[in-house]
Amino acid sequence: MINRLIACSFLLLCAGLAQAQSLIPAPPQLAATAYLLLDAHTGQVLVEQNADKKIPPASLTKMMTAYIVSEEIEKGSVKEQDKVRISEKAWRKGGSKMFVKVGDMVPVIDLLRGVIIQSGNDASIALAEHVSGSEEVFAEVMNQQAELLGMQDTHFVNATGWPADGHLTTARDLGVLARALIADHPHHYSIYSEKYFSWAGINQPNRNRLLWRDPAVDGIKTGHTEEAGYCLVASAVKRGMRLIAVVVGTDSDEKRAGETQKLLAYGFRYYQTHKVYGKNDVLQTERVWGGKKPEVGIAVEKDVFVTIPRGGEESIKADLIIDGELEAPLEKGQPVGKVVVTLDGETVADVKAVVAEDVEEAGFFKRLWDAIKRFVMGFFS
Structure with a gap:
């Protein structure tokens, strides 16, 4: 008809x-390779610079690793209290660690905290092997999931973000992934706001400095390699509005936090989410x-x-x-x-x-x- x-x-x-016209200044210019600010509810992008530039995601990769583990838990394929045997490959991996040992039997939920809070490469590989049998097969699952989420310019090679040829994403795709983390798995998303996690007698702080600086911030993940620079995907809620800021390629830990704060402050000051x-x-x-x-x-x-x-x-x-x-x-x-x-x-x-x-x-x-x-x-x- x-x-x-x-x-x-x-x-x-x-x-x-229907109020008087409000002047909105130009968005801040950040000292970063690329950045993006979006409304988590609507998906509307408020600020972007080089958002489609392909960049190495470093440990921001672990957002996808955690997302897939949460998916498997929700489907019932994996349980939070399932014990995961730590392989020698996971134990030997360099970089940031949860400090699990070869042969340890570690609950999935603890490894998930090790990935999210401690950014443990060992925990990431252990979970990848538990879910898919090997990290290489898990990377294929990561790419399939990225396609389902609409991450059009992303390709994963590993579960950790360890530098590798072809392991690339964009600020825009990271924004898509951040929205999915928050919307699809709110129970596990709460882990991203936890400031500390202890394992093997070692108490490690969450690397997201904004969790201490701004009570509105409740996640999400930091990343750093020499090629990627210092990166941060952060989310915050004020007055019913949730914003997601993606900042990649800054030159210090302090800079990634400060530049992200600029984006969030701009968004909350000049925009609102209306139902x-x-x-x-x-x-x-x-x-x-x-x-x-x-x-x-x-x-x-x-x-x-x-x-x-x-x-x-x-x-x-x-x-x-x-x-x-x-x-x-x-x-x-x-x-x-x-x-x-x-x-x-x-x-x-x-x-x-x-x-x-x-x-x-x-x-x-x-x-x-x-x-x-x-x-x-x-x-x-």
Whole structure:
């Protein structure tokens, strides 16, 4: 059927959006190879520089290692308390360590903390071998997962971020991965905010300095090699807005923290996340032909967020578009159209419109009567 535009173009000014124009300065210029700032709820990029430049990710690689382990735990293939035998390869690996020993039997959840908090190369390899049999096969899984997440310019060779030919990603792809970590595995994401983890009598601090400097920061991961420089993917929450900052290629531990703070401060100062609709919010009711109920509510299939300038003069317009007339039977959640949200004429969200409740088919005579009315109304329209 021909789409018809329902007259429900809501001008959403009630949330303080129609305010005096707010001046937004140019974003900060960082001393980094590449950087990106995005709204975790909407995915909207607020600041970017060289975001698609391919760079070695160093230990930021371990974000994907941890993500896959969390996926396996959620699927039931691996359990948090499963014991992992530490191989000689894992034990011998240089760089940052959890300090496990050959032959140790270590619970998966402790190794996961060793990866996230201590950035342990030994813990990363041990988990890779436990999940996939070898680090090389695990790297294939990492690449498959990257493709599923939409990380279009990423290729992994190992589970640690150890320098290797072809082991590359981008700031944009790291932002995609960070959003997935937070959204898909919130239980394990809380580990990224833990400041210390002890193993073998060695208490190591989380290398993310911002966990001590800013109470709004709750993750995510640092990285460093000579080629990659000092890198940090950080996330913070203020006033209901979660931002993700990706900063790669700075020249010191202090610089990566300070430059990341600049990005986060800019985003929180000048932007806000606005919830336009909640999942299953009924936008309006629509006539149903041939149903036991004469009409049904139309809702959105998921929460709808948009990113707007803080205090700016904004107008958000939402158009509900129904794909023709509705006929019973209808099932709750059945798509019947879409809601298009625009900001200053630009589409910022496009979500399915769904039926808010079941509508059963009416009896024969009710259906016949509706068919007659529908014919008459169509004839005179």
